[in-house]
Amino acid sequence: MPCKQYCELRLLILIKEDKIRNLQQALGWVDDLGHQEPHRGDEVSAKRQIVNNKIAETQAEVGILVNLIAHGCDLCQEE
Numbered sequence: 001m002p003c004k005q006y007c008e009l010r011l012l013i014l015i016k017e018d019k020i021r022n023l024q025q026a027l028g029w030v031d032d033l034g035h036q037e038p039h040r041g042d043e044v045s046a047k048r049q050i051v052n053n054k055i056a057e058t059q060a061e062v063g064i065l066v067n068l069i070a071h072g073c074d075l076c077q078e079e
Contacts, residue, residue, distance in 0.1 A: 007069065007073060009065050009068055009069050009073050010069060012065060013062055013065050013066065013069075016058050016061055016062045016065070017062065019058050020055055020058050020059065020062075023051055023054050023055045023058065024055065026051050027048065027051045027052070027055070030044055030047045030048050030051060031044075031048075033047075034048075
């Protein structure tokens with residue numbers, strides 16, 4: 001049985017999607033920094049890697065949550 005429409009996991013997915021949007025915005029700022037201050041290339045590369053890792057991690061978390069919702073989560077099964 002799939003999850004209910006107002007499942008807490010669905011809300012968590014929305015929060016994580018918002019986090020991904022914020023991280024993508026931060027990535028744009030890092031790119032802007034790289035264009036404005038090319039002498040900080042090593043710093044920009046390191047920051048890009050950090051932000052990209054956080055995006056990938058959050059996307060993986062969303063994937064797990066989507067899978068749980070698709071198969072019905074324990075929270076909704078208890079109700």
